[in-house]
Amino acid sequence: MKIVVCIKQVPDTTEVKINPQTNTLIRDGVPSIINPYDLHAIEAALDIKEMMDASVTVLTMGPPQAENALRDAAAMGADDVALLTDKVFAGSDSWATAYALSCAIKKVGYDLIICGKQAIDGDTGQVGPAVAEFLNIPHVSYVSKFSSLNGDAITVRRLMDDGYDIVEVSLPALITVVRELNQPRLPSLKGKIRAKKIEIKRLNHTDINVPPKNVGVEGSPTQVKNIFAPAVKKDRRMLEGTADHQVEELIEALRCIRCI
Amino acid sequence: MDYFFNEEQQMVKDLVRQIAQDKVIPVRAELDEREEFPHEIIKVLAQSDLFGLFIPEEYGGLGKGAVELCIAVEELSRACLGVSTSYAANALGTYPLLLFGSKEQKERYLPDIASGRRLVAFGLTEANAGSDAAGIQTTAVKDGDDYRLNGTKQWITNGSEAEIYTIVAITDKSKGARGASAFILEKDTEGFTFGKKEKKMGIRASVTCELVFNNCRVPKDNLLSREGMGFIVAMKTLDQSRIGVGSQGVGVAQGAFEEALNFARHRVQFERPIIGFQAIQHMLADMAIQIEAARALVYSVARYMDSGAKEITKDSAIAKTFATDVAMKVTTDAVQIMGGSGYMREYPVEKMMRDAKILQIYEGTNQIQRNVICQSLIKEAARQGTKK
Numbered sequence A: 001m002k003i004v005v006c007i008k009q010v011p012d013t014t015e016v017k018i019n020p021q022t023n024t025l026i027r028d029g030v031p032s033i034i035n036p037y038d039l040h041a042i043e044a045a046l047d048i049k050e051m052m053d054a055s056v057t058v059l060t061m062g063p064p065q066a067e068n069a070l071r072d073a074a075a076m077g078a079d080d081v082a083l084l085t086d087k088v089f090a091g092s093d094s095w096a097t098a099y100a101l102s103c104a105i106k107k108v109g110y111d112l113i114i115c116g117k118q119a120i121d122g123d124t125g126q127v128g129p130a131v132a133e134f135l136n137i138p139h140v141s142y143v144s145k146f147s148s149l150n151g152d153a154i155t156v157r158r159l160m161d162d163g164y165d166i167v168e169v170s171l172p173a174l175i176t177v178v179r180e181l182n183q184p185r186l187p188s189l190k191g192k193i194r195a196k197k198i199e200i201k202r203l204n205h206t207d208i209n210v211p212p213k214n215v216g217v218e219g220s221p222t223q224v225k226n227i228f229a230p231a232v233k234k235d236r237r238m239l240e241g242t243a244d245h246q247v248e249e250l251i252e253a254l255r256c257i258r259c260i
Numbered sequence B: 001m002d003y004f005f006n007e008e009q010q011m012v013k014d015l016v017r018q019i020a021q022d023k024v025i026p027v028r029a030e031l032d033e034r035e036e037f038p039h040e041i042i043k044v045l046a047q048s049d050l051f052g053l054f055i056p057e058e059y060g061g062l063g064k065g066a067v068e069l070c071i072a073v074e075e076l077s078r079a080c081l082g083v084s085t086s087y088a089a090n091a092l093g094t095y096p097l098l099l100f101g102s103k104e105q106k107e108r109y110l111p112d113i114a115s116g117r118r119l120v121a122f123g124l125t126e127a128n129a130g131s132d133a134a135g136i137q138t139t140a141v142k143d144g145d146d147y148r149l150n151g152t153k154q155w156i157t158n159g160s161e162a163e164i165y166t167i168v169a170i171t172d173k174s175k176g177a178r179g180a181s182a183f184i185l186e187k188d189t190e191g192f193t194f195g196k197k198e199k200k201m202g203i204r205a206s207v208t209c210e211l212v213f214n215n216c217r218v219p220k221d222n223l224l225s226r227e228g229m230g231f232i233v234a235m236k237t238l239d240q241s242r243i244g245v246g247s248q249g250v251g252v253a254q255g256a257f258e259e260a261l262n263f264a265r266h267r268v269q270f271e272r273p274i275i276g277f278q279a280i281q282h283m284l285a286d287m288a289i290q291i292e293a294a295r296a297l298v299y300s301v302a303r304y305m306d307s308g309a310k311e312i313t314k315d316s317a318i319a320k321t322f323a324t325d326v327a328m329k330v331t332t333d334a335v336q337i338m339g340g341s342g343y344m345r346e347y348p349v350e351k352m353m354r355d356a357k358i359l360q361i362y363e364g365t366n367q368i369q370r371n372v373i374c375q376s377l378i379k380e381a382a383r384q385g386t387k388k
């Protein structure tokens, strides 16, 4: 089984500052780490590798210094690491990032793709699902447990706001993972020594057949206008009964608040 | 101070510090309180390849030496001496195999030790044989293809947790110290059971236990080296491992010093942080001086050992004694600087002070070390004398 893990290098702080003029992240002077959720993604892949015949490739798109994140991943036990880096990728939004990643993943081959649920700086949680869409494969987000796994399908537990779903999905597929899934391992000494010397595959836009106009600022439809934490709305009502009954109630409720 | 560690040595330091920070410090007080063996931490150390640090690459280890082992032990000791004792006692139990094992014995045991699958313990001490190890009474009597072991070992670190034991027993009473032999013994061998588990003042995350042999059969293939080599095996083993006790001293002293320094910067009395008082400043300065001197000594001796030096008894005894006396002094002073807070279990220094005491006792008390050092001095002087 060929597993690809997507990781993002992020600033080591949960309080990222934002440049008010450009509405972009200020990254200068902040040490970089692997996005914490992505450590759980790597651990999940390594766990699978311990259970069955599998190889783990870790992929990141970012500036040349993202190499450090890849070496950390190799120290944990990743077999291969690849860095998607090119000037034309600069300024990519989540759409363009996902597009470029999907092209690179096609190039390296995959049965299972594992992402973190979100990046602690960008926080959109869009990249994983978007990669799956570009590859036209199913995805399950917020995975908190693997129930079963074989060459053709996996059964996972998806964390929901209240409770969880158990989902079986055929491979190839993409999942995004949450902290509850596992406890990421620390690097090993042999891993660290190997990581120091490991060859990092570098891919640019021609390597993955991506036209420059589809990535970077030009290929990014998102325009960030403002950034704010959404207000949490607590008032929820669960509808119960038969499906027909629930639909009736829903229509009534929506009419009441003049949505329809 | 820069000790000019090479890249891989620095990796060991960074990795063990990370483990200490993430996995040891958060649980050390609880392990101490509950006198609980650190199974989870041992698993992490195994996954991180740290049990293979000093084992040759051909047996699945990393083939490093005393310097690397001291680095790992120092960093663990900075967090918890109970944990570092469990780790270091594994090395103590492994040296007899490394130094005296046959190729076949090494192939049989070292890969499992290197991977951390099987933990090791070293059994020399008995109720009537502490400093005077030659007084051991456990016997091993040849019986066909086996030896039959009878007797009791006392205060054995990792006893009951370890899977592999290196044991010294008497094979020929008439020969005195030359009548002892060393054996490899596996857990679950018939006639091998565990006695009393000790309740200790400190290093309570480590387990100290009696080993009881009742007609316990050890195959003759498990004899280390030859009959009669038991004490040589034990003494050469202690020569190797003693420097690790020195690095434990440096580590625990460093840990206590950092706590005291941090506390002194923030504790306000008489309207200023107590670090403003010269009495406190001088104590902190003295602690820093002693720790740095101990560390310099420990790593110099470790490097000397790694250079292939043959005569290491005196130097390793010097480093062990100095660094562990420093540990006792510094941890005691750390409690003093922190006043009542230092005495409370809410802060880690009272534990460090309780823990540090063992370093002056085990693997040869500091009195015995001084005896050993002076015996070497006398020998050296005599040699000088004959030259003149």
Ligand SMILES: Cc1cc2nc3c(=O)[nH]c(=O)nc-3n(C[C@H](O)[C@H](O)[C@H](O)COP(=O)(O)OP(=O)(O)OC[C@H]3O[C@@H](n4cnc5c(N)ncnc54)[C@H](O)[C@@H]3O)c2cc1C
Pocket (backbone or CB within 6 Å): A006, A007, A008, A009, A018, A023, A024, A025, A035, A037, A038, A041, A059, A060, A061, A062, A091, A092, A093, A094, A095, A097, A101, A114, A115, A116, A117, A118, A119, A120, A121, A122, A123, A124, A125, A126, A127, A128, A216, A217, A220, A222, A224, A227
């Ligand atoms: C304040 C702010 C300003 C921004 N400004 C701009 C801008 O000016 N122009 C612009 O084009 N975009 C901008 N972005 C979007 C930015 O580029 C995104 O952060 C990026 O596309 C990834 O999305 P994300 O961080 O939300 O990741 P998420 O979608 O939250 O990440 C989920 C998972 O996807 C994977 N993943 C994400 N990124 C990568 C990667 N690079 N390599 C490999 N795997 C990855 C990881 O597994 C990760 O756990 C901005 C975002 C924010 C929050």
Ligand SMILES: Cc1cc2nc3c(=O)[nH]c(=O)nc-3n(C[C@H](O)[C@H](O)[C@H](O)COP(=O)(O)OP(=O)(O)OC[C@H]3O[C@@H](n4cnc5c(N)ncnc54)[C@H](O)[C@@H]3O)c2cc1C
Pocket (backbone or CB within 6 Å): B089, B121, B122, B123, B124, B125, B129, B130, B131, B132, B154, B155, B156, B157, B158, B200, B208, B358, B361, B362, B363, B364, B365, B366, B367, B368, B371
């Ligand atoms: C927590 C713990 C863990 C241990 N782990 C192990 C282990 O894993 N394996 C193992 O084999 N042993 C182990 N030991 C035993 C340890 O090595 C002995 O305790 C130590 O060698 C001292 O022996 P003793 O306690 O019998 O003291 P004694 O020999 O009874 O000494 C009592 C006092 O007399 C002093 N003294 C004795 N002889 C002389 C002398 N000739 N000159 C000057 N002073 C002298 C000593 O310094 C000491 O102060 C452990 C002990 C403890 C407490």
